[in-house]
Amino acid sequence: MVERYVMSVDQGTTSTRCMLFDHGGRLVSVTQREHKQHFPRPGWVEHDAMEIWKNLERIAPEALAQAGVVPEQVAALGIANQRETSVLWDRHTGRPVGRAVVWQDTRTDALVGELSARPDADMIRERCGLPIATYFSAPRVRWLLDNTPGLRERAERGDVLFGTIESWLIWNLTGGPKGGLHITDVTNASRTLLMNITTLAWDDDLLAFFDVPRAMLPEIRPSTETYARASRVLPGVRIAAALGDQQAALFGQTCFAPGEAKCTYGTGSFLLLNTGTEPVPSTHGLLTTVGYQIADEPAVYALEGSIAITGALVQWFRDGLGLIASAPEIETLARSVEDNGGCYIVPAFSGLFAPYWRSEARGIIVGLTSYITKGHLARAVLEATGWQTREVVDAMNADSGLALKALKVDGGMTADNLLMQFISDVLDVPVIRPMAAETVSLGAAYAAGLAVGYWADLEGLRRNWHRAAQWLPSMDPGRRETEYDNWRRAVERTFDWIKPAGK
């Protein structure tokens, strides 16, 4: 019998990766290609959607070749993608209209200010589960429609289509201008500010509020379902799942029961808590989002704590300050001292996300004395990730009425033992890393495999999950309280740094 595999595509912020997994959920091959980051103005971040598509065209066959596999052996393809990044393209030519506007882009901050000041702005959070912020898709689409001559008319006629990255890839995989399927999955749609979080459909009031024409929107589909067979790149392969990357990680960590949570540590960090089949509104600065929807079953919701800058602070320490040669060396440098020496770094580089949502905040280093060395700064860099996690977990406990008992972690920063121990110390719960660190890709593969019957059920997936490492809390409670208090005082000092225009 010929061995069969599931392929996953993780279209991330800096690169696109393609992986093959076997039935045991084990990694068989991996290929990767980075794409260019465009920064045309301060605060603007763009990607070339065509470059991303070309990268996929290249790495998908490479992943097959690496494992000696033909497309017929691929049971299904699942896609995980960077969320909120918005692409507009011409339905007839298949060419993107300008570059994709990335989730980190803050060009819409003035527009977001205007929209938030409207009297009917209060209904937004209630209707879609999200605050109005530059982070989400709708203000970007509105900005593009307002600032590109003639675009609104083309969008209203349905000649120009909108999509997040998974829509763009699926449309291209299924033929592009020749009959490409224009769909999005419910998790990605839940990040636009345009979807009703209860009905899981585009909401007329939200569309009117942001002035986005319905004709340009993709059809909303479940996260796992055989959407179509690919006609290009992987001809005949069933495209059977799409999820936002953080939701894919939730799936890959097999957080299938209410109360189960995971945190993925990358450029930013995202903590998602499964809250079951009812959306839980947040009063503590978290997002209500869709975790996943399996075929025609009820959707499973999640509360999300989004932290904009964690790994990116280590990258800045390496590239901006040049104090280390590689990211993992931050641990070596941090271990050269006993503690932070009284120094705290709050990385509000583009404002603060959860639980504050303060776009006018900017980063600071406080507690500087002549005693402070680069070792203390390295500690403060790692501790910033720990404390930001603590703030999000506190908000999560308050919103859900449950106390988190353990935190499942994944992502590149989980290789840092000092950081993982610190997170366990400040949360006062065990921190657990699973055996497969590539949970985003694994989650997309699991979802696709589930859709086509490659894996029978969620219980089968759960049995593939194994603990690879665990850190237990060991910090003195008094010290934890003092340090947390210092951190919160440091955070307060970042507020109101950027003054409103004209003042």
Add this chain to the structure above:
Amino acid sequence: MACVPGPVQSIERAAAILRLLARGSGRLGVSEIAASLGLARATAHGILRTLQGVGFVEQDEESGKYQLGAALLHLGTSYLDVNELRSRAINWADALAARSGEAVRIGTPLDGRVLVVHHVFRPDDTLQALEVGALLPAHATALGKVLLAFDAGAAAALLETGLESFSRRTITHPRELSRALVEIREMGWASEVEEFTVGEAAVAAPIRGQGGLVVGAMGISGAVERLCDPRGRPKPTLVTYVRDAARAVSRDLGASRW
């Protein structure tokens, strides 16, 4: 070896380039270096690129000129940060644990012992404690014997201080250890059967960096009855998993031949 070969010309030239850059006149361009040493430009460029690859020279991004590299200053100390090693090995260590069903450890040498720099739990979800930071005796563990086998200086130093006994099967005789190390070099892997802890066995293989330098050891450990056949020898499939994983990490670290 039947005959002793003469000096290697390209190494002599590389040494001359390093001496030239060390003279303290700042950065030099490839043409200046070629002209100073009477080399063809392409030859000088090839040597500079190789020296740059091992970190002995650095190229200034803007001017394209060369200077001595930071790696030269740290020749005596470990050139690979242990946290970097863990970060580069983590996916392969996970895969090894998943395939073998056993706990995985990565060790580096520290003051004659083995420092555990990475540990993946045995994938059976039983309660296990993270052993990162633990120190193991070199002569009584598979990880340690791999490190000793590829570092003659460390092995000689250990033989002088004496070999402590941990169980009936610990190698405590210097000649016996020397013989074991020769065998490990020939086979490319090491094992430990109840030499440190009664009832436990382990298999380890070297992780190599650029040029083949051994920078660490990676292996599995667990109950003797799971790791060994009835005659008390490590199961060949497990040995293959360990060697493949160590080779995969080595490839990622830039060791080309292993």
